[in-house]
Amino acid sequence: MLEIVNLEKWFGGIKAVDNVNLRVNENEIHAIIGPNGAGKTTLISQVAGELKADSGQIRFRNEDITSLRPAQRARKGLARSFQITSVMLPMTLLENVSIAVQNRKGHSFRFWKSALDDNELIDEAIQALRMVGLDDRAHRIANEVSHGEHRQLEIAMAIAMEPELLLLDEPTAGMGPEESTDLIKILQRVKGQKTILLIEHDMDAVFSLADQISVLVYGRIIATGTKEEIRANPEVQQAYLGEG
Amino acid sequence: MKNYLPRSTSGIFYTGVVLVFALIPVFVSLSGQIFYLDIFSRIMVLGIAAMSLNLLIGYGGMISLGHAAFLGIGAYCVGIPVYYEIYNGWVHLVLAIVVCGIFALVTGAISLRTKGVYFIMITLAFAQMVYFTFVSLEEYGGDDGLVIELRSEFGTWLDLEDNMVLYYTIFGVLLVSLFVVNRLVQARFGRVILGSKYNERRMQSLGFDTYRYRLVCYVISGILCGIAGLFLGNFTSFISPEMMDWTRSGELIFMVILGGTGVLFGPIIGAGVFILLEVWLPQIITFINKLELGVELPHELWHLILGAILIAVVLFGRGGIHGLLTRRKRG
Ligand SMILES: Nc1ncnc2c1ncn2[C@@H]1O[C@H](COP(=O)(O)OP(=O)(O)OP(=O)(O)O)[C@@H](O)[C@H]1O
Ligand SMILES: [Mg+2]
Numbered sequence: 001m002l003e004i005v006n007l008e009k010w011f012g013g014i015k016a017v018d019n020v021n022l023r024v025n026e027n028e029i030h031a032i033i034g035p036n037g038a039g040k041t042t043l044i045s046q047v048a049g050e051l052k053a054d055s056g057q058i059r060f061r062n063e064d065i066t067s068l069r070p071a072q073r074a075r076k077g078l079a080r081s082f083q084i085t086s087v088m089l090p091m092t093l094l095e096n097v098s099i100a101v102q103n104r105k106g107h108s109f110r111f112w113k114s115a116l117d118d119n120e121l122i123d124e125a126i127q128a129l130r131m132v133g134l135d136d137r138a139h140r141i142a143n144e145v146s147h148g149e150h151r152q153l154e155i156a157m158a159i160a161m162e163p164e165l166l167l168l169d170e171p172t173a174g175m176g177p178e179e180s181t182d183l184i185k186i187l188q189r190v191k192g193q194k195t196i197l198l199i200e201h202d203m204d205a206v207f208s209l210a211d212q213i214s215v216l217v218y219g220r221i222i223a224t225g226t227k228e229e230i231r232a233n234p235e236v237q238q239a240y241l242g243e244g
Numbered sequence: 245m246k247n248y249l250p251r252s253t254s255g256i257f258y259t260g261v262v263l264v265f266a267l268i269p270v271f272v273s274l275s276g277q278i279f280y281l282d283i284f285s286r287i288m289v290l291g292i293a294a295m296s297l298n299l300l301i302g303y304g305g306m307i308s309l310g311h312a313a314f315l316g317i318g319a320y321c322v323g324i325p326v327y328y329e330i331y332n333g334w335v336h337l338v339l340a341i342v343v344c345g346i347f348a349l350v351t352g353a354i355s356l357r358t359k360g361v362y363f364i365m366i367t368l369a370f371a372q373m374v375y376f377t378f379v380s381l382e383e384y385g386g387d388d389g390l391v392i393e394l395r396s397e398f399g400t401w402l403d404l405e406d407n408m409v410l411y412y413t414i415f416g417v418l419l420v421s422l423f424v425v426n427r428l429v430q431a432r433f434g435r436v437i438l439g440s441k442y443n444e445r446r447m448q449s450l451g452f453d454t455y456r457y458r459l460v461c462y463v464i465s466g467i468l469c470g471i472a473g474l475f476l477g478n479f480t481s482f483i484s485p486e487m488m489d490w491t492r493s494g495e496l497i498f499m500v501i502l503g504g505t506g507v508l509f510g511p512i513i514g515a516g517v518f519i520l521l522e523v524w525l526p527q528i529i530t531f532i533n534k535l536e537l538g539v540e541l542p543h544e545l546w547h548l549i550l551g552a553i554l555i556a557v558v559l560f561g562r563g564g565i566h567g568l569l570t571r572r573k574r575g
Contacts, residue, residue, distance in 0.1 A: 050449070071452055071453045086446045087443065088446065091438070108436045108452065121432075
């Protein structure tokens with residue numbers, strides 16, 4: 001479904017993404033692990049279109065999307081969540097998620113009917129909020145909820161887009177252990193039905209969720225495989241798993 | 245229906261404000277203070293203009309310092325046809341909508357490629373271009389402006405030559421504008437505009453081409469301001485490039501901030517307070533001087549006081565007058 005070919009990204013003299021090749025198959029959870037600063041977020045930003053590719057190609061459903069803008073990619077069915085929460089802070093949780101729903105209901109050049117009591121939007125937004133356990137706080141202002149709730153909102157917005165490919169950048173980062181477990185349960189429920197590119201530090205989460213795992217170190221993928229293969233890989237153990 | 249009834253203190257206050265506007269002509273005819281019909285016509289016209297600017301600043305986060313250009317263009321869309329003895333108001337209206345719409349589309353398409361202070365500068369630059377264009381148009385009075393001898397004719401049933409009729413026509417346009425803007429900002433379109441103000445990057449990753457939505461918002465805003473300009477021309481009966489001087493654009497921004505950005509009624513309140521201060525402050529100074537307290541206050545002092553009040557509102561009254569009204573009282 002997603003194919004990354006020889007992708008590169010330079011930041012000044014640093015090669016943040018170094019000749020990355022990666023394939024995500026349909027209905028598969030593909031996890032990317034790697035130490036801090038390995039280039040995981042950079043890679044996801046390139047897939048989502050926020051960062052340009054210096055060279056290489058990104059293909060989605062056999063279509064070259066390398067030169068598309070983020071909004072165009074989103075409309076093609078890519079959704080990302082942000083490692084550092086990025087929402088519309090002065091709006092309520094419900095409004096935030098409604099806007100995410102709005103995107104897949106066609107264009108928003110609709111000037112008359114109120115979106116605030118539009119059940120077509122609200123119902124689905126509430127559903128997404130319920131999935132992450134925020135439905136009882138739907139009318140709270142995003143600015144006034146806890147950090148953990150921000151993280152849940154972040155996921156709810158990505159889910160609400162009902163994307164074909166979900167890019168999750170450390171979804172459990174900053175969550176309490178309980179919220180974290182809940183989120184992993186949610187992802188386990190959709191496992192096998194959704195295509196997800198998942199960046200995650202929590203090894204238990206990764207090993208319980210991922211069908212495929214890629215290990216990124218200094219911008220390079222040093223190994224890709226099933227969890228057994230990754231566990232057994234000596235290079236990975238030395239470069240990454242061993243440290244932790 | 246119950247959604248339209250005010251529930252909050254500010255809601256009751258704003259309902260009161262609308263009633264005040266509705267009843268001003270009664271007050272004027274009872275008291276004979278005809279002057280105030282003029283003042284309140286001006287408040288409503290500039291209130292509509294500020295409301296259109298609020299769409300950009302308050303809801304869209306696009307701080308334009310060139311909005312008076314639309315006001316001026318709208319006014320010249322009356323002035324120039326009248327100069328050629330075309331008095332049909334519908335022609336003026338269509339002209340104002342089309343010209344302002346095109347001007348907004350072209351300048352918006354360019355300006356919106358920039359952000360922040362660059363956007364401010366480029367909107368200012370476009371407005372100055374319009375300003376100097378009209379200064380150089382000798383045929384239409386250039387610097388000296390143009391007298392509008394007869395007001396727009398919308399038909400025998402609506403005689404704008406009668407100041408009372410003009411007042412209520414503007415009042416009607418004000419109500420319609422309030423209603424339309426209210427729908428707009430609550431509709432899906434408005435949600436996208438507001439969302440882009442708060443977090444443009446996220447809106448893009450949610451699939452919205454924020455540039456396009458903003459451009460449409462810019463055009464709508466320009467057209468609404470042009471319509472305000474049409475009535476400004478009708479009501480002042482004299483128009484000149486001075487109407488689109490950048491200080492006029494600055495005043496519009498002040499009205500928006502004074503009333504409360506991103507609040508439906510904010511610009512009306514802002515325009516009202518701004519203009520009434522402009523009227524009353526000099527009167528107060530004259531009054532104090534008449535008391536002969538030994539010190540003669542310079543008449544121009546009122547500018548200073550107005551400036552100080554505006555600064556105080558910006559500094560201490562976050563959210564403008566609306567903010568003061570809605571702020572929760574703390575223990
Ligand atoms: N916008 C930027 N400008 C310059 N350098 C950047 C930029 N973004 C990231 N980098 C650098 O690129 C490298 C990869 O960063 P990235 O954020 O992708 O790592 P990461 O794997 O997501 O790390 P973490 O686990 O901490 O989230 C780092 O060395 C970082 O300092
Ligand atoms: Mg990261």
